Amino acid sequence: MRYFVPKFRSIHHLLVVLVLAWLVVFIYHERYSPYFHAKACKWPRVSEYETVDGSETPAPDDAGFDAQLETAHIMLIADPQLIDNHTYPGRNELLLDLSKHTADAYLKKNYRALTRFTQPDHIIFLGDYLDNGRESSNTYYAHEMNRFRAIFKKPSFVQNFLTSTPGNHDIGFGNGVIEDSKTRFEENFGPLNYHTTINHVQIISLDTPSLSATEENIREDTSKYVDFLDSQPKTGPRILLTHVPLYRDPAIQKCGPFRESDSFVLGGGYQYQNSLTKELSKEILEKIKPDLIFSGDDHDYCDIIHESTHLEDPPVREITVKSISMAMGIKYPAVQLLTISANTGSEKSYDDPTIHYQTSICYLPTPYINIFSYVIMSVISGLMILWWNIKHRSTRLQAYGSLSSYPLRSLAESVITVPASSGNPKTSTKLSNFLKGQDLAEDINTVPLPLYTYTHVNSSSKWTQKLHKKLKKVTNSLEKSIYKLSVVEFMIKWNITGFLKHSTGLGVFIIGLYYFGFYLTL
Structure with missing residues (x-):
């Protein structure tokens, strides 16, 4: 066995080996794994010939591919x-801070790896930026915004960094939309309804949480914006962005093989509804006439086709994008990669209504695997340090000997004399037996304490009853003191104090290595 397990002549050698092992584990989970998954994500290539679901159709024989x-x-x-103090009511404050740190670190390191290796031209967010953005105080909201900006920084090579699409966690939903939250959202993220053009494709973002309200003062601005888009002639492809997915019939419109859960379940609750109503969805499709829709909110992936109510309008594909967070109840967080093109050849013009695109899922590392690895490493490190200290306990025993020779123990034995009026033979017998057992050792000669005497107490005497109570308290206190001495003896005998010292020192160093060497350097 000694040929496979190195012999550690010093605890410092063992600690150095453990630190190096921790460093390797940190490098793998905090650097290599995010970049490995990011490098596996490739931008989908676009051809001129796609169907509505993004798949290619056969090109004509005379069609050139050099366009x-x-x-x-x-x-x-x-x-x-981003989870905050309101996410898990009743959770211990320390555990809540640890949960926030873990989720933030996951987002930060994977977002950085994704943007570095994929080099996107544009980044678009689909709502629900903060877990409790709608009801936070202005001071707390400012603090959470700083967290968001620290995690999702705009890279210098990104042309458009669009965060204007609002979610129900940002402003509320339906008649529960909070006007002050809408104003605060616009100040920090941008206009609630907007459109821009990317590569000659019109990108339209819609405030569907407000549009879902029945109160006119809440839905008025978004309703007018939809009517405005309806009045404008459609001269090119349109992509619609909405946080809340459009209505779908789960029995007919299946989400596809990439969804984790079995089906898309229609429902709602306080300040949320996981799809728009059938009537509102129909209105959006008829007035905006999108060629492609991207939505969020559900956290899981869903890929469906909306059939048009008019024969002249083509069917519309909607993709519900998976959440990027590890704390949203899905096993495999991801982002969506989209490539769109505009043909500049002689046979095509920019007002071509056909959208040419391809899209794919980019998966992030599986959550909690790194946490599991750190727990396993902690157990292994603790066991190895404990093994070393127990193995070298003999030197400590020679230095300190047995606790029976300690002055404190001798003093405790000499002062434990229970008078004849103490009145409880069971206590004295128990204490005597206890002290006998504390000094048993193979190489130590001990003399047991004599059994304490017992004399009946006259219950009619108040003075003797008070004396009995005081003596009982003293006896209990001395029993606890000697029990503590036995714990100390056990810790010294098995060198537990050395284990605590070494494991604590290693733990502090490892935490510092992670925080300053990995987290703060993101």
């Missing part, structure tokens, strides 16, 4: 939903 295509790469991010 010049301008491509734009767009990364879509849904539901970061």
